[in-house]
Amino acid sequence: MVPTARESLLEAAGAALAARPWPAVRMVDVAAVAGVSRQTLYNEFAGKTGLGHALVRRDAAWYLDGVDRALASPGGCAARLAEVAEWTVTASHARPLVRALLTGCWNGNLPVPAGRGVRPGLPALGPAELLRSVRERADAAFAPAEAEWAQRCELAVRLAMSYLVAPAEPPGPGSLELLRLFNGAGRTA
Template sequence: MASPTPYRDENRRRLRSALVAAARDLTVAHGWPGVTMAAVAKLAGVSRQTVYNEFTDKAGLAEALARHEIEHFVDAVSTRLHEHGGDARAAAHAAVLHTLAEAARNPLIKAVLTSARGGADELLPYLTTRSELVLAAASAAIHDWAAARLTDPDPDRLALAAESVVRLTVSHIVQPSAPAERTATALAEVFTRLLG
């Protein structure tokens, strides 16, 4: 069997992108419980079967939507980290502050948290109990920054610092306990102390 052509791969990527964008728009407008495969299909201008073929079920669509949003966040976090060179405290502060501020502004995050408070929490686990996507992507961004900007960091300390600051940041997205600036300062301190 011949492998798919680059043209076909590009069409599939565009289709997935359009379906995820439609799911995002519907989630923002109606909350995740209001999202159906049929509504996504209608908004994207494709058949419902096309949506099922691409994601299998609503859980598959939820994962694709979560991945898309996480990639967007992590790209911005990576940019903030690198803007501060090897200054770990400043890099962590900028990355955490950006993440908290963006999460507070992001209509999808608001929809996820609002839906969860109403009892429909199918997307919330991607920030909490199924947060491996967030942890892996954000930790990778921190490791990439450290490899490019720090001189011979201890791998175990770096792994601990990265995972800790990511988990704490996610916790503050879900349930903020202080203004974003103060939280970013505290988490930057935690990060630098764990790095040693």
């Protein structure tokens, strides 16, 4: 399937952001890498701010898609929660925007979500909104008889978020062993 101009522009902007701070990302360069005109970029996003907001939304959706995959994975309830926690840490290390969304720590090197620092009082995508989305996904993923596991999912993500602020040494798979112990991943629940 051929990506749309919008998808190509978001990929190009994401690659540019990975290589340099957001203030140094130039629209003309993003359009050239995407293989479209600057006018197409402006038609899609209305400017750099709109492109930045779309990048933030894209990375939030990417993170939540990973949460969905972890919740749908085979295994017991505790193992799925551990996967959600591990995905949270992995995703935050892979994409700075996901890390900022999960921690609420934004700096001048990243585009900001709509409403943050632009229009006070307008709700912005951030940790509370992501946690709410994770909880809703967990509510849908677990059977009514497993409702307590949906509640534990938010706790698992909050614990994983603590690893973003105070990472374990060395970070990586297994660094969330504490969560596996907490959830009793060895049990068959």
